[in-house]
Amino acid sequence: MGRCLVVSQLAAVIALVVVVICGNLAGESEAARAFFVFGDSLVDNGNNNFLATTARADAPPYGIDYPTHRATGRFSNGLNIPDLISEALGASEATLPYLSPALNGERLLVGANFASAGIGILNDTGIQFLNIIRISRQMQYFQQYQQRVAGLIGQQQAQRLVNDALVLITLGGNDFVNNYYLVPFSARSRQFALPDYVVYLISEYRKILARLYELGARRVLVTGTGPLGCVPAERAMRSRNGECAVELQRAAGLFNPQMIDMISSLNAEIGSPVFIAANAHEMNMDFVTNPQAYGFVTSKVACCGQGPYNGIGLCTPASNLCPNRDIYAFWDPFHPSERANRIIVQQILTGDNKYMHPMNLSTVLAIDNSRT
Ligand SMILES: *[C@@H]1O[C@H](CO)[C@@H](O)[C@H](O)[C@H]1NC(C)=O
Numbered sequence: 001m002g003r004c005l006v007v008s009q010l011a012a013v014i015a016l017v018v019v020v021i022c023g024n025l026a027g028e029s030e031a032a033r034a035f036f037v038f039g040d041s042l043v044d045n046g047n048n049n050f051l052a053t054t055a056r057a058d059a060p061p062y063g064i065d066y067p068t069h070r071a072t073g074r075f076s077n078g079l080n081i082p083d084l085i086s087e088a089l090g091a092s093e094a095t096l097p098y099l100s101p102a103l104n105g106e107r108l109l110v111g112a113n114f115a116s117a118g119i120g121i122l123n124d125t126g127i128q129f130l131n132i133i134r135i136s137r138q139m140q141y142f143q144q145y146q147q148r149v150a151g152l153i154g155q156q157q158a159q160r161l162v163n164d165a166l167v168l169i170t171l172g173g174n175d176f177v178n179n180y181y182l183v184p185f186s187a188r189s190r191q192f193a194l195p196d197y198v199v200y201l202i203s204e205y206r207k208i209l210a211r212l213y214e215l216g217a218r219r220v221l222v223t224g225t226g227p228l229g230c231v232p233a234e235r236a237m238r239s240r241n242g243e244c245a246v247e248l249q250r251a252a253g254l255f256n257p258q259m260i261d262m263i264s265s266l267n268a269e270i271g272s273p274v275f276i277a278a279n280a281h282e283m284n285m286d287f288v289t290n291p292q293a294y295g296f297v298t299s300k301v302a303c304c305g306q307g308p309y310n311g312i313g314l315c316t317p318a319s320n321l322c323p324n325r326d327i328y329a330f331w332d333p334f335h336p337s338e339r340a341n342r343i344i345v346q347q348i349l350t351g352d353n354k355y356m357h358p359m360n361l362s363t364v365l366a367i368d369n370s371r372t
């Protein structure tokens with residue numbers, strides 16, 4: 001009887017140990033896949049805080065609706081597009097900026113954000129912002145990141161983490177706003193007519209995506225440019241009555257469809273739908289054209305700024321600030337509010353092929369999850 005009790009206690013201990021070990025393993029395999037982000041201010045979550053640049057969002061009222069209510073470097077009142085995609089992936093926290101000293105050890109395994117406000121597809125985009133991380137440098141950091149992770153979990157596991165990850169890249173807007181159209185008679189506008197410039201940008205974007213593939217990316221969400229001419233800054237500076245600026249809208253209208261075609265051809269070459277195109281222009285135009293249908297009072301006036309449409313200059317502590325950010329489509333003269341970002345990410349997740357090519361993110365996630 002006594003011995004029996006001991007044995008059963010031992011069995012209980014073993015069972016407990018088994019439960020703990022299995023629980024741990026399950027916990028590991030159920031951890032959200034890693035997430036990597038490349039691109040410009042639409043997806044930067046703080047790298048520029050660590051750089052000597054004028055393209056920054058590290059002072060109030062930026063971040064006013066962020067969980068900490070502090071400016072983080074995100075160009076939003078609250079969460080930005082990568083934050084909301086992390087949420088959809090079930091990640092417990094947002095990926096840290098690669099330059100953050102807090103990004104080390106285990107936290108590297110969650111992924112990293114390499115984006116830098118002001119950059120574009122071309123190296124000469126954003127030169128006025130001085131020290132920013134151009135896309136080729138972002139990809140060098142990605143290589144460096146992989147070496148660091150290999151040091152942590154071994155080469156093979158690091159490779160697997162990268163292959164299994166979701167990647168987001170957002171480029172193109174600055175190649176118009178902060179390059180071709182930055183000043184009248186810019187070097188690029190003298191070199192190229194707009195349609196030829198778009199063709200050139202798309203060919204350079206293709207090289208960047210091919211390089212990401214070489215570096216191990218196997219699921220890459222690629223967004224095109226938003227409604228460049230309809231942002232409050234351009235309504236204020238380039239249109240007579242606050243209508244969308246025609247030339248910039250023409251640019252976005254040319255860029256997005258060609259980006260989608262380029263991605264189809266790249267996928268065909270690879271033989272797999274590695275790249276997923278998001279038509280950011282269409283997604284934004286829904287609420288830009290019909291703000292009331294999406295619960296906004298306006299899509300013309302920025303929440304934070306000054307001058308016509310609050311579209312002039314930067315959003316600073318001295319700017320006008322709206323009391324309720326949720327009813328503005330634009331937070332500052334160039335960037336959507338958190339609520340607009342939520343509408344965009346919802347379309348990325350569930351949009352039909354007016355928005356997503358060749359499929360939406362929920363379909364991607366369902367396919368990828370069924371594989372593992
Ligand atoms: C941009 O600069 C990088 C690094 O200097 C270089 O490798 C790349 O070829 C340049 N891209 C273009 C389009 O000139």
Ligand SMILES: *[C@@H]1O[C@H](CO)[C@@H](O)[C@H](O)[C@H]1NC(C)=O
Pocket residue numbers: 349350351352353359360362363
């Ligand atoms: C996503 O795309 C699929 C395939 O195109 C479509 O059937 C579905 O309705 C879309 N939305 C969701 C939520 O999956």
